[in-house]
Amino acid sequence: xxxxxxxxxxxxxxxxxxxxxxxxxxxxxxxxxxxxxxxxxxxxxxxxxxxxxxxxxxxxxxxxxxxxxxxxxxxxxxxxxxxxxxxxxxxxxxxxxxxxxxxxxxxxxxxxxxxxxxxxxxxxxxxxxxxxxxxxxxxxxxxxxxxxxxxxxxxxxxxxxxxxxxxxxxxxxxxxxxxxxxxxxxxxxxxxxxxxxxxxxxxxxxxxxxxxxxxxxxxxxxxxxxxxxxxxxxxxxxxxxxxxxxxxxxxxxxxxxxxxxxxxxxxxxxxxxxxxxxxxxxxxxxxxxxxxxxxxxxxxxxxxxxxxxxxxxxxxxxxxxxxxxxxxxxxxxxxxxxxxxxxxxxxxxxxxxxxxxxxxxxxxxxxxxxxxxxxxxxxxxxxxxxxxxxxxxxxxx
Amino acid sequence: xxxxxxxxxxxxxxxxxxxxxxxxxxxxxxxxxxxxxxxxxxxxxxxxxxxxxxxxxxxxxxxxxxxxxxxxxxxxxxxxxxxxxxxxxxxxxxxxxxxxxxxxxxxxxxxxxxxxxxxxxxxxxxxxxxxxxxxxxxxxxxxxxxxxxxxxxxxxxxxxxxxxxxxxxxxxxxxxxxxxxxxxxxxxxxxxxxxxxxxxxxxxxxxxxxxxxxxxxxxxxxxxxxxxxxxxxxxxxxxxxxxxxxxxxxxxxxxxxxxxxxxxxxxxxxxxxxxxxxxxxxxxxxxxxxxxxxxxxxxxxxxxxxxxxxxxxxxxxxxxxxxxxxxxxxxxxxxxxxxxxxxxxxxxxxxxxxxxxxxxxxxxxxxxxxxxxxxxxxxxxxxxxxxxxxxxxxxxx
Numbered sequence: 001x002x003x004x005x006x007x008x009x010x011x012x013x014x015x016x017x018x019x020x021x022x023x024x025x026x027x028x029x030x031x032x033x034x035x036x037x038x039x040x041x042x043x044x045x046x047x048x049x050x051x052x053x054x055x056x057x058x059x060x061x062x063x064x065x066x067x068x069x070x071x072x073x074x075x076x077x078x079x080x081x082x083x084x085x086x087x088x089x090x091x092x093x094x095x096x097x098x099x100x101x102x103x104x105x106x107x108x109x110x111x112x113x114x115x116x117x118x119x120x121x122x123x124x125x126x127x128x129x130x131x132x133x134x135x136x137x138x139x140x141x142x143x144x145x146x147x148x149x150x151x152x153x154x155x156x157x158x159x160x161x162x163x164x165x166x167x168x169x170x171x172x173x174x175x176x177x178x179x180x181x182x183x184x185x186x187x188x189x190x191x192x193x194x195x196x197x198x199x200x201x202x203x204x205x206x207x208x209x210x211x212x213x214x215x216x217x218x219x220x221x222x223x224x225x226x227x228x229x230x231x232x233x234x235x236x237x238x239x240x241x242x243x244x245x246x247x248x249x250x251x252x253x254x255x256x257x258x259x260x261x262x263x264x265x266x267x268x269x270x271x272x273x274x275x276x277x278x279x280x281x282x283x284x285x286x287x288x289x290x291x292x293x294x295x296x297x298x299x300x301x302x303x304x305x306x307x308x309x310x311x312x313x314x315x316x317x318x319x320x321x322x323x324x325x326x327x328x329x330x331x332x333x334x335x336x337x338x339x340x341x342x343x344x345x346x347x348x349x350x351x352x353x354x355x356x357x358x359x360x361x362x363x364x365x366x367x368x369x370x371x372x373x374x375x376x377x378x379x380x381x382x383x384x385x386x387x388x389x390x391x392x393x394x395x396x397x
Numbered sequence: 398x399x400x401x402x403x404x405x406x407x408x409x410x411x412x413x414x415x416x417x418x419x420x421x422x423x424x425x426x427x428x429x430x431x432x433x434x435x436x437x438x439x440x441x442x443x444x445x446x447x448x449x450x451x452x453x454x455x456x457x458x459x460x461x462x463x464x465x466x467x468x469x470x471x472x473x474x475x476x477x478x479x480x481x482x483x484x485x486x487x488x489x490x491x492x493x494x495x496x497x498x499x500x501x502x503x504x505x506x507x508x509x510x511x512x513x514x515x516x517x518x519x520x521x522x523x524x525x526x527x528x529x530x531x532x533x534x535x536x537x538x539x540x541x542x543x544x545x546x547x548x549x550x551x552x553x554x555x556x557x558x559x560x561x562x563x564x565x566x567x568x569x570x571x572x573x574x575x576x577x578x579x580x581x582x583x584x585x586x587x588x589x590x591x592x593x594x595x596x597x598x599x600x601x602x603x604x605x606x607x608x609x610x611x612x613x614x615x616x617x618x619x620x621x622x623x624x625x626x627x628x629x630x631x632x633x634x635x636x637x638x639x640x641x642x643x644x645x646x647x648x649x650x651x652x653x654x655x656x657x658x659x660x661x662x663x664x665x666x667x668x669x670x671x672x673x674x675x676x677x678x679x680x681x682x683x684x685x686x687x688x689x690x691x692x693x694x695x696x697x698x699x700x701x702x703x704x705x706x707x708x709x710x711x712x713x714x715x716x717x718x719x720x721x722x723x724x725x726x727x728x729x730x731x732x733x734x735x736x737x738x739x740x741x742x743x744x745x746x747x748x749x750x751x752x753x754x755x756x757x758x759x760x761x762x763x764x765x766x767x768x769x770x771x772x773x774x775x776x777x778x779x780x781x782x783x784x785x786x787x788x789x790x791x792x793x794x
Contacts, residue, residue, distance in 0.1 A: 023474055030452070033427055037456045044464030050472055051461065055427070055452045059434045064448065067441030075447055077420055079483050083476040090474075 004164065008139070009038035011171060011178055013046055015137030015237040018093045020047025025087055027120070028097035028141065030057045035141040039095050052087070056120040058105035058269055065106070065113045073116035074302075081124035088128045091232065094136035098332040100146035103269055114270060115298025121267055123363035126345035132228065135236040138332055140167050149329050170241045170320045170333065182237065189225030192316070193245040195397050196223040199387065201379035204249075204312060206339070208375035209259065210276065215312050215341070216253025218359070220352035223247045243319025243336040248346035251308035251360035252282035258341070262327055262334045262369040270295040271329060275368055282308045284343065296366070300343055305362035310346030314339045315371055317393025331367050339371030339390070401561065405536070406435035408568060408575055410443055412534030412634040415490045417444030422484055424517070425494035425538065427454045432538040436492050449484070453517040455502035455666060462503070462510045470513035471699075478521035485525045488629065491533035495729040497543035500666055511667060512695025518664055520760040523742035529625065532633035535729055537564050546726050567638045567717045567730065579634065586622030589713070590642040592794050593620040596784065598776035601646075601709060603736070605772035606656065607673065612709050612738070613650025615756070617749035620644045640716025640733040645743035648705035648757035649679035655738070659724055659731045659766040667692040668726060672765055680704045681740065693763070697740055702759035707743035711736045712768055714790025728764050736768030736787070 018024055024043040028036045033055070040051040065073065087094075106114055128134060147159035154162060168174050175181040200221075206213045226242035229235050260275035274290030284307040287297055300306040313335065315322065321337040328334050344362040351359055377390035379397070388396035409432075415421055421440040425433045430452070437448040462470065484491075503511055525531060544556035551559060565571050572578040597618075603610045623639035626632050657672035671687030681704040684694055697703040710732065712719065718734040725731050743757040774787035776794070785793035 030427075030430055033454060033456065036454070037460050040457050040460040041464045044461060044466075047466065049466075049469050050474055051457065052474060053454060053457045055454070057430060057433070057450060057452070059430065060437050060448065060450045063434050063437040064441060067438045069441075069444065069446075072446050077447055077449060077484070077487075079476065079480040082483075083480065086476050086479075087474070 004168070005034050005038040006042070007173055008171070009035060009042040011173060011240060012039055012095050012137050012139035013042045014179055015139060015240040016093050016095050017135050017234060017236040018043050018046045018048055019135070019234065021049050023087060023090055023092040024048045024051045025092060025094045026051055026053040026097070027094070028053070028055055029101045030055050031101035031143055031145070032097045032099070032141045035097055039097070043095070048093075058102045061117060061119060062105050062109065064117060065109050070113055070116070073113055074118075076119065076122065080119075081122040084122055084124050084128060088131070088133040091230070092134055094134050096136065096138040097141040098138050099141045099143055099330055100149055100265065100269065101143050103145060103149050103271070105269055111270065111292055111294035112298045115295050115301070118299070118302070118364065121364065126361070126363060126365065130345070130348045132231045132349060135230050135234045136238050137236060137240055138238065139171070139240045140330065140332055142167055146330070150326060166324055166326060170324070172241070172320070182240070186225060186227045186237070189243070189245055190227055192395060193223040193225050196245060196247075196314075196389070199379055199381065199397065202382040203253070203380045204389070205378045205380060206258070206370065206375060208370070208372055211258045211370055211375065213254065213256040213258045213279070215309065216250040217247065218250045218351050218355040220355045221247050221249070222350055224350060239332060239336070241321060241333070241336055243321060244313040244315050246311055246313035248348070248350040248359050249309050249312050250282070250358065251305065251310070251346065254279040254282045254309050258370050260368045260370060261338055261372045263329055264296070264366070264368040265329050265331060266295055266299065266366070272296050284308070299364060299366065302364065303362050305360050306344050306364050308343070308360050308362070309341055310344050310360040310362065310365060311342035311367065313341070314377060314390060316390065316395055317373070322393070334369050335367045338369040339375060339377065340367050340369045342367040401565070402431050402435040403439070404570055405568070406432060406439040408570060408637060409436055409492050409534050409536035410439045411576055412536060412637040413490050413492050414532050414631060414633040415440050415443045415445055416532075416631065418446050420484060420487050420489040421445045421448045422489060422491045423448055423450040423494070424491070425450070425452055426498045427452050428498035428540055428542070429494045429496070429538045432494055436494070440492070445490075455499045458514060458516060459502050459506065461514060462506050467510055467513070470510055471515075473516065473519065477516075478519040481519055481521045481525060485528070485530040488627070489531055491531050493533065493535040494538040495535050496538045496540055496727055497546055497662070497666065498540050500542060500546050500668070502666055508667065508689055508691035509695045512692050512698070515696070515699070515761065518761065523758070523760060523762065527742070527745045529628045529746060532627050532631045533635050534633060534637055535635065536568070536637045537727065537729060539564055543727070547723060563721055563723060567721070569638070569717070579637070583622060583624045583634070586640070586642055587624055589792060590620040590622050593642060593644075593711070593786070596776055596778070596794065599779040600650070600777045601786070602775040602777060603655070603767065603772060605767070605769055608655045608767055608772065610651065610653040610655045610676070612706065613647040614644065615647045615748050615752040617752045618644050618646070619747050621747060636729060636733070638718060638730070638733055640718060641710040641712050643708055643710035645745070645747040645756050646706050646709050647679070647755065648702065648707070648743065651676040651679045651706050655767050657765045657767060658735055658769045660726055661693070661763070661765040662726050662728060663692055663696065663763070669693050679706070696761060696763065699761065700759050702757050703741045703761050705740070705757050705759070706738055707741050707757040707759065707762060708739035708764065710738070711774060711787060713787065713792055714770065719790070731766050732764045735766040736772060736774065737764050737766045739764040
């Protein structure tokens, strides 16, 4: 097996902190077999009891949308979610492979129909993440098709090598001890999160090109880096790479308008460019985009709460992704290049018990990037005091 | 989409007789994506409500056997079988893609360990087939690796085209109306089965090179062609192609020895050549082979009943597979070229209620080919009367 797949896989299972005896779900796409196999080997090396690899095939999804009765497109057999719930009850671990494999699989389809079929996402996942019953890590999987999308100006071979090179850099796999490098970065991110949490802001204001947005905070909110523990106390890094600190906002108090600063790629591969959203009373009342806005609209139309925010994340300019200037067309990478917000499910563990019922609860979670060097971020306290938080990508607090 | 994939897929869903509103499971391997996608499209065209495609990856199995604790290799999460049971409870349909994709995936592994991991087979399947709760069809999926194995003397492209050509022939896809061609062949097979059943033999005797075997019959046994109906009365062809008539024997009354006449390929791709088995009191007491005998031994060691017979099938010389003289290294094809027997689970629906408890019940079903033009088959009645059944591949009854 190619040594770089092994190193990448070992980092992914290190991120998920797979334990001896665990059942490990590996979720990928057709085309990500090499990494899935390396992750399975690495998980078994750590003592996993069973590795359950599930390959999603976007061309099957295409066949469904082209050939099935449109009225059936929101149907999913109960065993899709049941499997996730049973795995969570067993306190299993999860590794999810991210990245683009089949960017054109859904081209030319009616985007309203595409949005009705939520797969591979299952509605049960939001609760599983919220309950912190599983230790998990999402990590990127290089693929030639992804490389072509990211570096269209390069010959295919060079593009693929450059993708590997940049991913290894942002994953800190070019460090002698990647695990130690991540410990150090996590320390810094945890420190930023702690300072932000200490202010207990009542609202965060964001201003930049196309953006004037106020996001209300819940009274007991805190900020975290992507350095999680399960309810059992098992530490894990749910995203690698990660450069963000984030909170879960008051879903009823977002006001203003916001423009995306990077393309948003839905999990089914649909790319939405030039997204513009206007919020009133916490709800997105107007969603426009230069491309494919229907796919997003129908994905958010499934539930009122999907139109409200579940996450606000800030990214400084000291991470490894932003400086590359590369658009990866993938949320895992791009969200860690820039500050972002997410429609849909929030994080109940980021507030105290009295506010848990107020955290947004929705069957989806869609991040989109709104950060840029021009973005000014302020915090406003309940007493009306205003603090600069980010200027030019540097922390002010 | 390549038109020949569509024609093949349409025959597979015709064989399974997929109904409007059904949930359809499609089971294949990594490498069989084109056919899986065509089957999904064809199933949706017939009104399927959902097509659940599951790709098995034998290289994940290899990673498990190489890296996992050997003591865990027989573990399977409950949701693997649970999914099959839930699907059967919904009266779903199934299409399984057969054929070789990764003939070397398990090369060089300890065959005793390979046999402990039964996947992709789940133990629940035997009961589901026995209960006749699902309509299903196993159909072959051409693949370049399969073609290389079958026609090693040909250039790869030619081999692949020849495999398509021979499969289309045996599947009667070269007929103007393949569905009608299968109706006619099924009529002939059903007629042979009816004549055999009419005799109510007490035992079947088989004699040929390396074979002198007596297989005892259950008093109320019958013979069928692979022309099934579900418990709900939905007709379907569970194997395409099919040329066999078969019964389920008395698992306690097999005596003698038998030699395989074609290679046996286990579901995990392991090829067993030169198999020789000796039976006493229904049980295989000695199992030898020229290659890979350990993989079969450990697969059968899981359960006492796995060492007893669940099936006896007779194939005349008028089918389309035998005359080709091709060894397909695949049970679906090869078992329909020649008479065969199977270790493991039997077919309770082939006896009347009073004998159902006597039918072999085991968590596996492994067919192996014992037929040849030289094989003489006799039927012996309870009164000791002997009837020639097959001579030179021609029916004598």
